Amino acid sequence: MIDTAIASLTSGGAYALLGVGLVLTYRMTGVLNFAHAVVGAFGTYTAIVAFEAGVGYGAAMILGVAVAALLSGGIGVVMARWFAEEATIVRSTVTIAIFLGVLVVGFRLFGDTPRVVPALLPGVRLEVGTVTLTGSTLLSVGGVAVLAGAVAWFLAKTRTGIVLRAVSERPTTARLLGVPLRTLVVAVWAVSGAVAGAAVTIIAPTRTNDYASLAILILPALAAALLGGFQRVGATIVAGFGIALVELMGARIPAVARYRTVVPFLVILAALLWMQRKEVWDEAR
Amino acid sequence: MLVTVMAIVVAACTGGSVEDDAQTTTTVATTQATVTTTAAPATTAADLEPIKLGSVNSLTGQIVFPEASAAAKAVFDRVNREGGIDGRPIEYLIEDDAADPAGAAQAARRLVEDEGVVAMVGSASLLECAVNGAYYAEQGVYSIQGTGVDPLCFASSNISPVNTGPYLGYTVSLYFASEVLAKENVCALIFDIPDFRPAMDAAIQQWRDLTGKELAFSNFTLQFTDDVTPFVLQARDAGCEVVVSNGLDVHYIGFMQALQAQGIDDMAWVGLTSGYTAEVAETLGSMGAGSGILHVNSEFEPFTLDSPVLEDWRNLMTEAGVPLTSFAEGGYLAATIMVDVLEGIDGPITRESVSEALLALEGYEHPMIGSPYSFGDAPAHNPNRASKFLRLSGGTWELATDDWVVLPTG
Numbered sequence: 001m002i003d004t005a006i007a008s009l010t011s012g013g014a015y016a017l018l019g020v021g022l023v024l025t026y027r028m029t030g031v032l033n034f035a036h037a038v039v040g041a042f043g044t045y046t047a048i049v050a051f052e053a054g055v056g057y058g059a060a061m062i063l064g065v066a067v068a069a070l071l072s073g074g075i076g077v078v079m080a081r082w083f084a085e086e087a088t089i090v091r092s093t094v095t096i097a098i099f100l101g102v103l104v105v106g107f108r109l110f111g112d113t114p115r116v117v118p119a120l121l122p123g124v125r126l127e128v129g130t131v132t133l134t135g136s137t138l139l140s141v142g143g144v145a146v147l148a149g150a151v152a153w154f155l156a157k158t159r160t161g162i163v164l165r166a167v168s169e170r171p172t173t174a175r176l177l178g179v180p181l182r183t184l185v186v187a188v189w190a191v192s193g194a195v196a197g198a199a200v201t202i203i204a205p206t207r208t209n210d211y212a213s214l215a216i217l218i219l220p221a222l223a224a225a226l227l228g229g230f231q232r233v234g235a236t237i238v239a240g241f242g243i244a245l246v247e248l249m250g251a252r253i254p255a256v257a258r259y260r261t262v263v264p265f266l267v268i269l270a271a272l273l274w275m276q277r278k279e280v281w282d283e284a285r
Numbered sequence: 286m287l288v289t290v291m292a293i294v295v296a297a298c299t300g301g302s303v304e305d306d307a308q309t310t311t312t313v314a315t316t317q318a319t320v321t322t323t324a325a326p327a328t329t330a331a332d333l334e335p336i337k338l339g340s341v342n343s344l345t346g347q348i349v350f351p352e353a354s355a356a357a358k359a360v361f362d363r364v365n366r367e368g369g370i371d372g373r374p375i376e377y378l379i380e381d382d383a384a385d386p387a388g389a390a391q392a393a394r395r396l397v398e399d400e401g402v403v404a405m406v407g408s409a410s411l412l413e414c415a416v417n418g419a420y421y422a423e424q425g426v427y428s429i430q431g432t433g434v435d436p437l438c439f440a441s442s443n444i445s446p447v448n449t450g451p452y453l454g455y456t457v458s459l460y461f462a463s464e465v466l467a468k469e470n471v472c473a474l475i476f477d478i479p480d481f482r483p484a485m486d487a488a489i490q491q492w493r494d495l496t497g498k499e500l501a502f503s504n505f506t507l508q509f510t511d512d513v514t515p516f517v518l519q520a521r522d523a524g525c526e527v528v529v530s531n532g533l534d535v536h537y538i539g540f541m542q543a544l545q546a547q548g549i550d551d552m553a554w555v556g557l558t559s560g561y562t563a564e565v566a567e568t569l570g571s572m573g574a575g576s577g578i579l580h581v582n583s584e585f586e587p588f589t590l591d592s593p594v595l596e597d598w599r600n601l602m603t604e605a606g607v608p609l610t611s612f613a614e615g616g617y618l619a620a621t622i623m624v625d626v627l628e629g630i631d632g633p634i635t636r637e638s639v640s641e642a643l644l645a646l647e648g649y650e651h652p653m654i655g656s657p658y659s660f661g662d663a664p665a666h667n668p669n670r671a672s673k674f675l676r677l678s679g680g681t682w683e684l685a686t687d688d689w690v691v692l693p694t695g
Contacts, residue, residue: 004519007518008515010514113347114510134546136546206512206543207539208511208513213510252519254504257506258477
């Protein structure tokens with residue numbers, strides 16, 4: 001039982017990392033980025049292809065993260081250049097189009113057959129009593145801890161962080177005050193792309209993957225970010241781990257086991273209903 | 286709201302691109318079929334009418350089976366080079382169904398009605414039997430299936446596959462785990478493919494009936510893209526000494542990776558023929574996982590070993606550029622049986638005379654299979670009841686059983 005909970009940490013960490021990436025781009029650039037996971041999946045698959053072509057394992061993985069960062073930075077350029085003044089709903093819709101574009105291009109490049117990804121730290125195993133922590137688990141949880149710490153520090157303690165928050169709320173005012181808007185926005189996109197690439201690369205070796213199923217990791221990530229209200233990094237992280245735990249625990253209960261993959265949908269639905277509960281009442285009046 | 290839109294978009298998109306693929310491929314397949322048509326009769330007996338044989342295969346899509354028909358083609362090409370059947374060349378028509386029911390139905394109708402094939406041979410498809418079994422019965426066409434996959438391949442009066450298939454294959458694997466490995470706690474981990482579930486249940490029931498034993502633990506809910514770790518842990522917690530699982534080749538790698546990551550080395554694993562590939566052995570070898578733990582079932586004489594039985598097969602496949610796999614063995618075997626059937630017919634070779642010969646075919650022995658092949662007039666056929674088992678040792682497969690493990694009848 002405890003082992004299963006521990007095993008869920010790898011997926012949970014990846015969901016949390018992806019969720020935090022969503023929260024970051026939303027808070028700092030005012031975009032709900034639907035293309036987040038597919039960019040990560042694109043990076044991971046680039047890494048797999050490079051690895052299969054003979055590039056060293058570590059170098060291939062770093063290449064994958066770099067490709068995700070570049071791709072995401074490219075999306076950032078598009079956003080900053082043409083959609084900086086648009087409403088959040090418009091910018092978010094643009095990312096749906098980008099999501100589809102990257103998905104289709106990836107399909108053509110990588111095909112739809114499942115691939116095997118070697119474990120990131122195959123030899124690493126930490127035994128705590130009867131419980132085994134694998135290399136992937138340690139990386140995933142460690143990655144979340146580092147990212148959460150960095151984000152908290154960056155947003156609260158650095159000038160750039162505060163400026164970015166200003167940019168997301170009043171882009172024009174910020175620019176009039178002399179903030180180098182584009183550079184900052186592109187940087188945020190690139191960093192969030194790198195985090196997505198790393199998250200997908202961590203989760204990839206733990207399951208049998210095809211490109212599409214990795215791109216669909218956007219769903220648990222969205223569910224986690226939604227539970228964090230697209231604002232709170234801490235709540236998003238807890239939600240990410242929680243969703244993974246519920247998914248895996250579901251496998252132990254025969255009656256619900258077949259349906260456990262719909263967990264993110266249920267979470268999203270419940271969260272939306274809960275958040276809308278007052279507004280429905282208001283409108284009805 | 287956005288999220289719901291997103292979900293719909295995702296669903297729509299995935300569906301769309303798959304369909305796209307299917308369409309592109311139909312064109313490819315047609316071209317292929319045409320190429321075969323023109324290439325085959327280029328032999329000695331040009332003025333004699335060719336004997337037309339057909340096959341329906343999943344050649345494009347997510348799960349493909351290209352080797353069986355390619356291997357069968359190699360056999361027929363050789364027959365043609367050597368003068369054909371009583372001077373008549375064989376024209377072997379390969380159709381692609383793109384794992385699409387409509388594609389499979391159209392392919393069969395094209396072959397049976399437009400081309401007038403005398404029989405089907407060497408087909409390997411994800412769903413061909415389910416779609417065309419009843420049609421073949423209606424048309425009086427018989428099929429020596431190269432690789433039977435869907436449950437109806439083993440439940441049709443007009444189809445008799447040369448392979449054991451994933452259901453009886455599962456029974457043999459359970460039998461191997463409990464009787465040959467002689468493990469006490471036998472467990473089952475099974476990927477959830479809704480259409481296949483009744484056949485899997487029947488396969489397990491057959492093992493219960495044969496051995497009088499019960500599974501110590503089972504889980505039928507694995508999804509193809511799951512992290513398998515929690516299932517492996519469940520099996521360990523249930524005290525499983527051996528786990529018998531189905532899955533694609535990549536899943537056996539996933540299972541062994543999970544066992545390695547969790548430091549479990551005292552639980553044996555038995556997989557189906559889908560796990561018996563050179564790549565699985567190499568990949569696991571390079572990871573240092575699964576050695577001595579993973580066993581797989583070979584429905585034919587194991588192709589990775591240097592068996593003299595396979596010399597002709599190996600030479601022919603290498604010459605024709607067909608990958609050396611179990612599927613290629615199935616296609617070769619199906620074609621070889623068909624050639625023997627055709628050669629044994631006195632008088633004109635027509636759909637009627639071939640059907641008659643197949644209905645009379647019983648106890649066909651071949652060293653590549655451990656139990657005789659048969660067709661006959663039974664309402665269902667699953668003649669291959671024997672497997673050899675291999676064990677992973679480092680990065681290579683070694684024999685776990687010298688002799689065939691033959692499932693007792695009854």
